[in-house]
Amino acid sequence: MTAARAFAVVGLVAFALVVLVPFWWIANMSFKTYEQVQFATSIYVPRPFTWANYTALWLDTRFPLWLRNSLVTAVAVTALTTVMASLGGYAIARLRFPGRGFVASLILVLYLVPPALLFIPLYRVLAELGATNTLASLILSYPTFTVPFCTWLLIGFFKALPHELEEAALVDGAGRTAALVRVLLPLAAPGIVASAIFAFTLSWNEFLYALVFIQDETALTVPVGLNLLIYGDVFSWGQLMAASVITTVPVVALYVFIQRWMVEGLAAGSVKG
């Protein structure tokens, strides 16, 4: 074995441990009873193994409702974002109009504006619209970060597509919209799917806006609900861990499914070296 291979093996093992140990620790705790945790009886593997936390989480807490709220929000935000970002990304990448460079820079700048700067004034704006305490406040506010990011990604994707196909469609008498819908969209599908998954993940994981805009316990999303469980009076560690596992699995599944596109999207969109 060469030095490079030894380095690779040691490095891969080290990074795999760093990445996996925290996940394993949470999953491990989610399959233990309260007593097993409290008296530290089976520390590294849950023995005996129990599903009790999952059933309790499902039956005794509002978690199913929070999950539904997160899902409704994420799906609505993803749909809105995909439409806006595809149209915008196409226009900036493919159409010639005055101020195009400015609009492209603006999108980038907006993608970098941190939510921490906007949550207080945004709360006031949403309150004046009567949207606080409902999922509408999230569906309206999440696009402020998903749309700039996804538009930026899609500009890259649309730019990379061959011009000839679209020109052929235009020569054949198709309008811009028809050219976009029939010719370019199918070609850009991988990019659009990747950007949709990004939008879904960002929305699914968002915490600050959801914490600020929603107080009504029936309208909470999962991250804020989890935060309630942490600081609740009942020490329901196991349920908290079970909730973390359930929340992480869909995102990981989505991500495994499109990993290649996502990584390419990242490399193409944000940090093309």
Added chain:
Amino acid sequence: MSRAGARDSGTALLFLSPLFVLVVGLIVYPFCRAIWLSFTDKLVGYPERFVGLRNYLYLLQDDGFHAVVRNSLVFTVASVGLKVLTGLAMALVLSVTWRWRNFFRGLFLLPWITSTVIIALTWRWMFDSFPGRGFFNSVLMDLGLLRSPMALMATAEGAMFAVVVANWWRGFPFFGVSYLAAMQSIPLELYEAASIDGASLWRRFWHVTLPGVKHVVIVTVLLSFIWTINDFNIVYVMTRGGPGTATQVFATYSYEVAFNQLRWARGVTVSIFLVPLLVAGIALLSRYLLRQENA
């Protein structure tokens, strides 16, 4: 302008209009309101009055705010520094991985797609002082390296260390993947030429690899600096800014002042203090990103 050009402009206007509505209504307008609010004495439930620079002057003399600035800088510099070093290590490891490289790259990216709330929660438990719950206490005691459990997060330095670790863990995969992409685009001939010249492994890394990834390192550092100095989730969920004010950073302090003390105007002002720094960071970053976009 040609007819096609005019038609393009009309279509562009149509396609970009949803985006404009969003940007003006929910980003630009709230931002302007934030600037205005910072010049008022707005308390929740009371109408606002213009007070000029009073909020700014108050914060400049506020010990709590001084702590926030110090903590935010420590938190950000430590996290970003760690991310660069481990990101480079991860990219180097993956670049010499000869099989299943995509699998490992995907595996290492997992922290980056996981919810920050869950990450914060996870690391809270990893560092917990109770052996059955805290991973490090359990392992160190079983190895005999620790006689009694250590309450890391109860100390100021320990709590800062814990939030830095959690932030680092979430962020380093993004750095690693970006550096890997940059390393893979370095022409092999450069390495071959260096080998022929008799350059050692270390010199090849120093003179070929590092210059090849320099651009991406700068971009990731700027990007991560902007995100980390504005981090809310990890600190809020792990420590609530405590113990005391030991881990209070800009975003958590802004939230604390606005929603617990109900002083909205002052809360907004806390985050406005970051705007000049953000503008500088964004301007630098845009130059880097747009330059490569046009290249």
